[in-house]
Amino acid sequence: MVNFRRYRQYFLCNVFSIVLFYCFAAIFTNQAFMDPKSVNSYISSNVWAPSLFVGIFLVTFIPYSYQQFMKLRKHEYGILMTMGMSEREVLVNMLLEQCVTAGISLLSGLFLGTLAAFVFYFVIQHGIGVTGLRWYFNPASYKWTALLYGLTILFTLVMSVLGFKKTDLIDLIKDKFRGEKNRKSKRGRFISGVVLAAVSVPMMILGYVYANSGLWFVISLIFMFAGSGLIIAQVESLDDFWTKVIPGFREGHFLGISFNRQHAKSQVRISIIAAWLLGFCIFFAGSCVVMYPALTKDAIRNSPYDLExxxxxxxxxxxxxxxxxxxxxxxxxxxxxxxxxxxxxxxxxxxxxxxxxxxxxxxxxxxxxxxxxxxxxxxxxxxxxxxxxxxxxxxxxxxxxxxxxxxxxxxxxxxxxxxxxxxxxxxxxxxxxxxxxxxxxxxxxxxxxxxxxxxxxxxxxxxxxxxxxxxxxxxxxxxxxxxxxxxxxxxESYTLAKQSAEFLLFVMLFAEILFCAASNIMIQFKIKAEAEKEQRILFGLYRLGVTAEEMLAMIRHKNIYYYMPQVITGLFIGSFYGYAVNEFYGFGWQAAVYSLIIGSGLTALQFVVVLRYSRRELLGFGFFQ
Structure with a gap:
């Protein structure tokens, strides 16, 4: 049953990624949609940016989910090797296991993606009014999805095999129980992160907005990425701050603090990815809200006569x-x-x-x-x-x-x-x-x-x-x-602009909902990978007399650190770049305000969900009746 849950989690992550990418592949490979004679390029051009981000997400999310899956499987392989199983047999089994899972995931993802694409097309055609778009059996969409997924799986397998061959037998057995070394928060890295993030702001505003240089846009992104990474990497240092400010804080949250310390290193990578996924969502949400009235007003101004x-x-x-x-x-x-x-x-x-x-x-x-x-x-x-x-x-x-x-x-x-x-x-x-x-x-x-x-x-x-x-x-x-x-x-100009804005809103809303879900799935996968260890610790505390409510407070503290820093970071990233990019077109402050409103709502919703999820997590361990 335990292994079934692990396979199910990894399988669902693969299917989710395939469905997400296929929905966009079914659009940008549609000849009618990309043909300006059928669908105006004003509308069709809006599909490229989200398709690119979805492709990037697929090639990063699947290797991460497989790494978490293998972290649980390495212990079992280590036990089998002590019982006489050779390394060659383990590698063959690993490859066979991954190929079978990948094959079933691909078929399931393409099937579910086809159903989702039907809904996608229906909304675009009947809800938005892009009548030139028709669904048809398009082998190219299946080919591109299978090709990208296959290359990702191949890369994942190669890296996994190389990592397995470098790992000693004793490390395989201990890997399931080994936590990361406790580390002290390094204030210098945190300050460096703040400095890098702060420097990226004038780079973006002066270089991109006023100097009209795309190079400064890229440099600003690099600095912001590095700065946010250093900040998130030291986020557990907040525990030291709260300990000094709030009496009894460490005693009431020592389990959460312990998990923050032990798993901070592996948490950094997914937190950065989740932060930028959420930042992307907040940025495009604010930009789309601004773009809708801007496009329709432009259409009216550019068409002074009602018929010509x-x-x-x-x-x-x-x-x-x-x-x-x-x-x-x-x-x-x-x-x-x-x-x-x-x-x-x-x-x-x-x-x-x-x-x-x-x-x-x-x-x-x-x-x-x-x-x-x-x-x-x-x-x-x-x-x-x-x-x-x-x-x-x-x-x-x-x-x-x-x-x-x-x-x-x-x-x-x-x-x-x-x-x-x-x-x-x-x-x-x-x-x-x-x-x-x-x-x-x-x-x-x-x-x-x-x-x-x-x-x-x-x-x-x-x-x-x-x-x-x-x-x-x-x-x-x-x-x-x-x-x-x-x-x-x-x-006709007004209708075209309106359809373009509505299509952009729909595509971005679709991508944003899935990206928000993806960022939470990544973190949940990590929590599931640590569930057995967490459960053992909780049972030990329960025998020592720690109440369920006290354990709930510990789990809430841990989950808040797992889920909330990236939302807050994404809120800042999305709002800032929403201002900077749209200021280039004269709508900076409007986009920033909308991004802040949408991001704040997302942050509040995430916080409520974390509280509810923490109770369900403890309930799953059997401590609440």
Missing amino acids: YSQIFSKNQVTDSDIASLLAQNGVSVRTVKQVDYLRNGAFNLLPLSEVNEEFGCNYHIPEGKFLMVFQSDLQDGYKHYFSSPSTVGFDCGRDKMELKSVGSDVRILFNRNPTLADHTLVLNDTDYKTIAAVRTDYSKGIIKLYSFGNWQDSGKGIAAVQKYLLEKNRVDQSIQQRYYRATSRI
Whole structure:
């Protein structure tokens, strides 16, 4: 029964890791999801970051869980070797045992991962509205999951065999009962950790936020990782502090203090991993809450007109009255209709000065022989913008060549982004515009149609009807219409941004819940590995007259040190990097506040769970009826 519990714990850890990674592999290997023709890249790009973290988690969590599992098995192998079992037989048995467990875990994980992926897809398709995503049998997702898991198991086995061959027989027998050497807390290391963590803060803020250097971001992470590791490694020194402050503290918690001292070394590694897992959760939780309204506001600002299409290349040749009538049939009232003549080639849109000033309310002054470059960007969107304007632009006017010089540039959103338009926009004096339009050696002439509605929030059906009408009129393949001639609208931009934000929230929520569970599972695995030793100590104390309530206080103290330091560390890491990374986009303090709120709630929840878990742990030893 004892061995069954050990195998079950290790098996569940493997299955949990496989299910977690497969859910994301089923998304990023889905051809429809990663194809911008089916799902906008604005949405699909949000899956890469959590997939990377999930992959890192799998390759670190499985070796750790196997190490804890083997710590319990080494004693049994040592006993078998004293009874005549050879080292070769032990290694063969170890390899066979691991391969069978890994094979069953992989099959079970892929099966459960497939079921979880169904739910994943259902929520994305029906809850979020990403209709271009369909589930299908995708061998690539199974291949990548099996490949990563197989390589992880291979690495784990190699390291385990090498470690086993270096271990003496007597050490195998004693390993189950051996605790780590008691050690004194080293104040110097704790102070060094605080200094490293403190230094990482100005590195991040000055280097990444203000100097815009990704290198400083990496250096800051390294310093913060080292600093948090040193701090967590000396966290048991708090026992000395509480002993000096609270009378009778050591006597009331000596079991917890003993476990903290004996297992501090092995606890450091999982505490650091758990701290960064929780820090990742808190960071992305705060960032996602900030990103949701930011994305939707950006979409509205970047789409000043409720409907826009271009009449060019003999396409979209429809009348304003037809469009207005079609919209009215779908409950959309047209308030104004504007139109602007333009010329375009592969690089530039050319607009006449008079129409730009009249239709867009501008006050540009451009003499003959000059041009003004307009960058259609929103300076308030929180992103860094780099603008480069050519000093001269040449035009082929038959036998003559025309060269216009720049009078500068302006940053202003004149109209929506549209696939029919070129990437760069130049405003020309009317005389120069007419000269180029009369020849049009390498420029095509068109008209931009711009509609404003009285109720754009309810224009979804009307826009869909217009898109269908334009497709029928143009008589081209739907993919061609979508890529080159489709109309753009505010409601579609808003809906896309909303879906992107909702998808990001859902994916991050899914990853964060599992990562929080993973950090607790890692610690619980360690507690289970020490359960037999802990139970022997408790029975000895029970015979000496220590009450169950006193033992509960000891276990609570031990579990608080096992579970809480990483939550508090993760709270600081997540909130700080939430501020620093989002300050780069202008949302630093908002992200930091949300991260603190979410992290504080997680800390309080963790504390309550630890108290309840401690009572259940003692109940499992049979001391409470």
